[in-house]
Amino acid sequence: MRLFRRAFLITAGVLGVGFMAIFFIEPWFIRKIYYRIKDRFEKPRKLSPDSERAEIVLPPEGETVSVEMALNSRCNSDYDENPKRFHWGMFDRNRKLSDAQIEKIIRLAKIPRFTDRKVEIQSERNMLTSAIDNRPSGLPRDWIMVESGMQQQAVGLVCAALGVGMVFRNLGKDGTAISDTEHATVKFKLDAMKPTYDGSFWSSSPPAGIKPWSEGNLPDPVRDGHKPLISALENLKIENNNGRKATDPSISQLVWAARGRAPHLYKSKPWGMTIPTAQGKQNTSCVYFISENTLYRYVNWDKNGPTHSLEVLGDIDTDLENQLLQLFPSFNCFFVIGIIETSGIALWEVGYQLLNILLQAHSLNVTYQAVLLSETHKTILRRMHIEHPVVLVAVNRGNEHLHNSFGRSL
Numbered sequence: 479m480r481l482f483r484r485a486f487l488i489t490a491g492v493l494g495v496g497f498m499a500i501f502f503i504e505p506w507f508i509r510k511i512y513y514r515i516k517d518r519f520e521k522p523r524k525l526s527p528d529s530e531r532a533e534i535v536l537p538p539e540g541e542t543v544s545v546e547m548a549l550n551s552r553c554n555s556d557y558d559e560n561p562k563r564f565h566w567g568m569f570d571r572n573r574k575l576s577d578a579q580i581e582k583i584i585r586l587a588k589i590p591r592f593t594d595r596k597v598e599i600q601s602e603r604n605m606l607t608s609a610i611d612n613r614p615s616g617l618p619r620d621w622i623m624v625e626s627g628m629q630q631q632a633v634g635l636v637c638a639a640l641g642v643g644m645v646f647r648n649l650g651k652d653g654t655a656i657s658d659t660e661h662a663t664v665k666f667k668l669d670a671m672k673p674t675y676d677g678s679f680w681s682s683s684p685p686a687g688i689k690p691w692s693e694g695n696l697p698d699p700v701r702d703g704h705k706p707l708i709s710a711l712e713n714l715k716i717e718n719n720n721g722r723k724a725t726d727p728s729i730s731q732l733v734w735a736a737r738g739r740a741p742h743l744y745k746s747k748p749w750g751m752t753i754p755t756a757q758g759k760q761n762t763s764c765v766y767f768i769s770e771n772t773l774y775r776y777v778n779w780d781k782n783g784p785t786h787s788l789e790v791l792g793d794i795d796t797d798l799e800n801q802l803l804q805l806f807p808s809f810n811c812f813f814v815i816g817i818i819e820t821s822g823i824a825l826w827e828v829g830y831q832l833l834n835i836l837l838q839a840h841s842l843n844v845t846y847q848a849v850l851l852s853e854t855h856k857t858i859l860r861r862m863h864i865e866h867p868v869v870l871v872a873v874n875r876g877n878e879h880l881h882n883s884f885g886r887s888l
Contacts, residue, residue: 525557525571534573534670540640541708543680545841546700548639548707549735549752549834551680552742553671555643561674566742566750567643573670575642580604580668583642586708587632589625589833590716592850593618596660597625599633604668605647606633612661621850623822624869626663627829632711633666634754635837639707641679643671646754652822663822674742685741685784689748694777694787695884697727699734705841714840721845723876724811728842729767729884730786732813732873733776735838736765736831739784748784753830756823763827764818766791766864767884769811769875771799773862774884788884794862801858806847809872814859816867828868835871847872 543551555567584599584606591597595618596611608630610622637644647665656662675681682702684691691698724732735752742750744758756762765776767788774788802812815831817824832848839846848871849855859867 523557523571528574531572531574531670533576534570534579536579537641537679540679542706543639543708544703545705545707545710545837546703546731546735547680547682548635549738549838550682550701550740551638551675552740552750553634553638553641553643553679554754555645555669555671559672562743562746565645566674566744568672568674569643569645570670570672575604575668575670577603579642583633583636583640583668586636586711587629588711588714589628589632590714590836592625592716592848593621595622595625597622597629599629605665606668607656607665608633608663609656610653610661610663612655612657612659617853620825620868623663623825624829624832624850627826628833629829630664630666630826631753631830631833635707635833636711637668637671638680641671641673642668644668648756650822651756663826681741683741685739685748685750687748689783691739692781692783692785694780694785696730696733696786696788699731699738699786703841707837710837710840714836716836716849717847718839718843718845719808719847721839721843724844724873725876726884728844729811729873729875731842732835732838732844732871733765733767733788734786735834736813736815737763737776737778737834738786739778751778752834753827755827761818762821762824763831763868764816765831766814766816766867767811768794768799768802768814768862771796773864790884792863798858798861805855805858806872808845809847809874811873811875813871813873814864814867815869816864818866820866825868832869832871839871839873845874 552566554565555569556565557569557571559568584601598609600607600609608626610626634644644666649662649664653661653663673679738752740750740752749758767774771794773791773794775791777787777789813835815828836848850869851867856867
């Protein structure tokens with residue numbers, strides 16, 4: 479009788495979802511309801527103990543996966559074995575990581591530093607903790623929270639490149655103190671992963687399916703390149719004074735690297751980006767671009783689908799822009815990443831985007847300088863109507879590309 483009732487309720491739920499589809503409900507929402515109904519009646523499978531799981535052999539090509547392909551591929555995983563249900567990645571129930579593989583991931587996840595405060599990864603086998611110095615307050619604390627975000631993203635990108643799964647363990651929107659001198663921002667679990675892109679761990683494709691890619695006013699980004707992610711992280715610096723001038727395609731590539739759209743799903747939604755998001759939230763932070771007395775905002779979602787554009791927010795007072803140019807005399811345009819909500823999560827997300835921009839600039843060999851913003855910097859940018867600026871990356875746009883205004887008639 480119980481089995482009959484269970485089958486009846488699942489069937490009724492599925493039929494109900496199908497009925498709602500008639501009234502033009504978004505397909506991802508229908509899928510989400512379906513999985514929720516199914517979860518009520520399916521018993522979760524227990525994970526086998528490590529002693530019964532064989533060590534996985536990681537794909538050798540992971541060492542050469544490019545910066546762009548690592549950014550475009552997602553490794554955030556769970557054990558439900560369905561990329562369309564929750565996290566895109568699928569942990570492998572029958573395989574595990576070796577201690578040596580975990581140590582290698584931590585060793586490779588290096589970041590360039592702005593401060594000398596503690597920002598580190600602590601490990602207890604495959605459970606990692608992102609820890610920072612708990613003593614600073616105010617602006618110095620914001621800075622190391624950003625660096626913690628960079629560190630978190632470095633671990634995620636190394637995992638994406640090597641074909642390893644990971645998942646965040648939430649410690650609250652600001653993290654939690656673990657001692658008088660240490661603060662944990664997040665924890666993450668690493669484990670073996672199954673390929674989720676048609677038999678591959680990686681993808682160089684744009685979003686497709688129910689919400690396909692729609693061209694914006696920027697050149698489409700390249701999703702595979704020549705510089706391996708692993709070597710880029712190893713050699714990354716907070717500035718490069720010997721690179722090339724930025725072109726319109728490289729400006730496009732840099733802003734996509736920061737928070738552009740990627741082909742994976744999250745909780746059935748086509749909201750994949752080059753960064754992880756807290757519970758799929760889309761408006762925690764924002765990327766701005768300043769060039770030729772114009773302020774732009776990066777737009778990656780428009781008309782209910784993924785896109786790639788710079789939207790004009792307004793003109794910038796010449797005196798204000800000159801103040802910024804005087805602070806960075808070798809550069810003529812600027813990416814600014816700001817927060818929309820006040821939280822540790824927002825600052826970590828700034829760090830994710832900052833690391834991505836630096837990796838992409840390094841891959842393209844573009845001249846750049848990155849700074850965590852002081853109050854002097856912030857005052858100028860607030861007068862440009864960027865309410866909560868946090869970091870800035872300066873680049874030098876070639877003269878042949880100046881006077882081309884994204885989002886305006888060229």
